[in-house]
Amino acid sequence: MELLIAHGRSGSGMSLGPNILPLFEQLGMLEDIYAISRPAHSIDMHVGDGTFVGGLDMSKHQEWTGYPTIIFHRPQLHSLMLSKLALKKIHYSKRVLSTGQNENGVLIRCQDGTTYEGDILVGADGAYSAVRQSLYEQLDKMGCLPQSDSQTMLVGHSCLVGTTNDLDEVQYPVVKGDTSHFAVLVADDLPHSVTLNTVPGNRICWAVRVMMDGQEKDTSFRNSEWGPESIESMVKQVSHHKIPFGGTLGDLIEATPKNLISRVFLEEKCFETWHHQRTVLLGDACHKMLPSGGQGATNAMQDAVVLANGIYDLQSTSLEDVEAALKDYRQQRYAHAKQQVDRSAGVGRVMHGRAWFARFVRNVILNWMPASLEKMRFSKAYAYRPQAVFLPLAENRGEFQVLPQRPSKREVKGQTDTSN
Numbered sequence: 001m002e003l004l005i006a007h008g009r010s011g012s013g014m015s016l017g018p019n020i021l022p023l024f025e026q027l028g029m030l031e032d033i034y035a036i037s038r039p040a041h042s043i044d045m046h047v048g049d050g051t052f053v054g055g056l057d058m059s060k061h062q063e064w065t066g067y068p069t070i071i072f073h074r075p076q077l078h079s080l081m082l083s084k085l086a087l088k089k090i091h092y093s094k095r096v097l098s099t100g101q102n103e104n105g106v107l108i109r110c111q112d113g114t115t116y117e118g119d120i121l122v123g124a125d126g127a128y129s130a131v132r133q134s135l136y137e138q139l140d141k142m143g144c145l146p147q148s149d150s151q152t153m154l155v156g157h158s159c160l161v162g163t164t165n166d167l168d169e170v171q172y173p174v175v176k177g178d179t180s181h182f183a184v185l186v187a188d189d190l191p192h193s194v195t196l197n198t199v200p201g202n203r204i205c206w207a208v209r210v211m212m213d214g215q216e217k218d219t220s221f222r223n224s225e226w227g228p229e230s231i232e233s234m235v236k237q238v239s240h241h242k243i244p245f246g247g248t249l250g251d252l253i254e255a256t257p258k259n260l261i262s263r264v265f266l267e268e269k270c271f272e273t274w275h276h277q278r279t280v281l282l283g284d285a286c287h288k289m290l291p292s293g294g295q296g297a298t299n300a301m302q303d304a305v306v307l308a309n310g311i312y313d314l315q316s317t318s319l320e321d322v323e324a325a326l327k328d329y330r331q332q333r334y335a336h337a338k339q340q341v342d343r344s345a346g347v348g349r350v351m352h353g354r355a356w357f358a359r360f361v362r363n364v365i366l367n368w369m370p371a372s373l374e375k376m377r378f379s380k381a382y383a384y385r386p387q388a389v390f391l392p393l394a395e396n397r398g399e400f401q402v403l404p405q406r407p408s409k410r411e412v413k414g415q416t417d418t419s420n
Helices: 021-026 030-035 061-065 074-082 130-142 214-218 228-238 249-254 296-312 319-352 356-367 371-381 409-419
Strands: 013-016 037-047 052-057 070-073 096-101 106-110 115-118 121-123 154-163 180-186 192-199 203-211 262-270 279-281
Touching: 013 074, 013 192, 013 296, 021 030, 030 037, 030 070, 030 074, 037 192, 052 356, 052 371, 061 371, 070 074, 070 180, 070 192, 070 203, 096 130, 121 130, 130 279, 154 228, 180 319, 192 228, 203 228, 203 249, 228 249, 228 262, 262 319, 296 319, 319 356
Parallel strands: 037 180, 121 279
Antiparallel strands: 013 070, 037 052, 037 070, 096 106, 106 115, 154 203, 154 262, 180 192, 192 203
């Protein structure tokens, strides 16, 4: 079920890398996703006047891992994935009001009066998950909700995002070529930072990250987006910034359809409670991370494949078997997700921070870090690549070692039965 009335077109740039692309290879979608994306070979840092101050080399990533780090326009991935689904299975305009569960099944009630029953409810409905809120209300009444899960998410920044229309190659020669140009602009004297990515179709995805004031933080729990007036106010604050691709940020905003510009919160939190009985959370609903590390969507997909593996291995849909599968899912995923939440926060402080220490660390990483140390860091970051146990595994390519894939319990049981 989907809250929106139809497939959305808004959004900015998105990246995927070696820790999830093997899954797309399993699904037979790797070439499809390469067709809508470009590989990124570096992240270039610039100061307020557009001067280049250093870069992070990613040109060896495919050689090391067998897969590149790719950049694309987020809605194109949505369209690609929708093209592989039976659309009748997606129910739009469904706002979940409440959920209930017992030993025999789970029930959800929607705002339009419809109800649905099933064996397992997966709450993959974002940072302000209605499924999580309903589940936590139930657990709180039972006295089973950890105190940390009752606390609000940390919200320190908002983000204005959009993607331009087809741009003139003469005015913006950076849009040409087979690679994605990835630039970050940090102004020491302003509470703004800008991220720019070129994507296929001669377009530029842009995002402006802005520190929020106290009043906005206080109202953050009531909203997931702002209205047109707030967006226009933020546009006026940042339009004059010069950008390394030529012209100003305002020029890119002018080249972006107004209805496709969004302003959203940048929250962070890893919740402790991921499941109870027949209800389970996935992605931002249980671990919201800052976009700085580029791992939010990847971790949601990793959640999905590990959870799917557990459901595939279910012996039955009894409450006992379902609870065991959901517990195993959290045990496999929690440490990895928590690490990425913390890492994304750290990357955000370094890449977008304006304090002297952030500038110092940024300069060291971009200009003085030995290539061997960067290679070691990258090998650890991308060793974890869960795949679907019910599909042929994608073979390991590249130089780096990959953590072993846990086999299906069905496969293990079959081998045991055969040996007996």
